[in-house]
Amino acid sequence: MAELVSAVRARRPGLDVRAAFLDLSAPRVFDVLSGLHREGHREVVVAPLLLGRAYHARVDLPALLDEARARLPRLSTTVTDVLGPDRKLEEAALRRLAEVGVEPGDREVGVVLAATGSSHAPANAVVAEIAERWSSTLGWRGVRAAFASTAEPDVPSAVAALRARGARRIAVASYFLAPGLLPDRVRKLAGAAVVAAPLGTTVAEVVLDRYDQVRAAALRSA
Structure with a gap:
């Protein structure tokens, strides 16, 4: 920060x-x-x-x-x-994915868009809308929103859904500002998936x- x-x-x-x-x-x-x-x-x-x-x-x-x-x-x-929401935030998250080698158009990749999660449903809906837009426009096998706390689906559920769609590799886009407890939880739950850095200074x-x-x-x- x-x-x-x-x-x-x-x-x-x-x-x-x-x-x-x-x-x-x-x-x-x-x-x-x-x-x-x-x-x-x-x-x-x-x-x-x-x-x-x-x-x-x-x-x-x-x-x-x-x-x-x-x-x-x-x-x-x-x-x-x-x-948020702001397209510049989405662009920043995509740049973070590119930093770990995940580019649009790779049909073997499924992307989890991981966020904090809230008891306020509209806040979660914004993240889900971003995931749906990415899924329809960026050429990956699929994109699923996932939440580190409070809301569903969690990261393992999102990964399982992407595997069911045929994704051979999983990447996690971090819709977090900075490192901390919840990003650490996401990284642990993501298993072998490649995990992008939080948005930070972007x-x-x-x-x-x-x-x-x-x-x-x-x-x-x-």
Whole structure:
């Protein structure tokens, strides 16, 4: 995540870019906002580094920002949309597959598009839609969505479905931002399949797209 934040900074010199975490790691969101307030900043754009609109985007982050607005009334916070869905994310995932030798058009290959999984069905549906589009357009034996937690199908089920379609080799596209517990689980469950790296710094351009959308909307409403 630090590398991703650095990549965003490198693409937009002069833009003050700070990292913050919802939980598990430091610095936390409120601490970063409080620090910006102490430094004299009065407007902040918060860009969620989230691939979909699941629980973190719909519940956790809004609650944290509501608390910050109550405790830091002179600090205006605007939130961008989440990163996905976006064709640039799909292109990034395909580049990661190419890095491990998986190119479109190989009829022996079945691809698992592995994501986190959510209790919020629309978030899972977005991943399934990407898998269906890839399956119909990229020339592989098939593509199946799979989820590391909460949702079905899991990775072994997706692999079995692709084997049943005649796939002789299996590759896993990682619809994750960074290494961690769930990508590790996917890699373990994938067995002998080749597994692409998480998206990482490849999404820096999408982060800035979301920032620019918010700033453009603010100018239009001014």
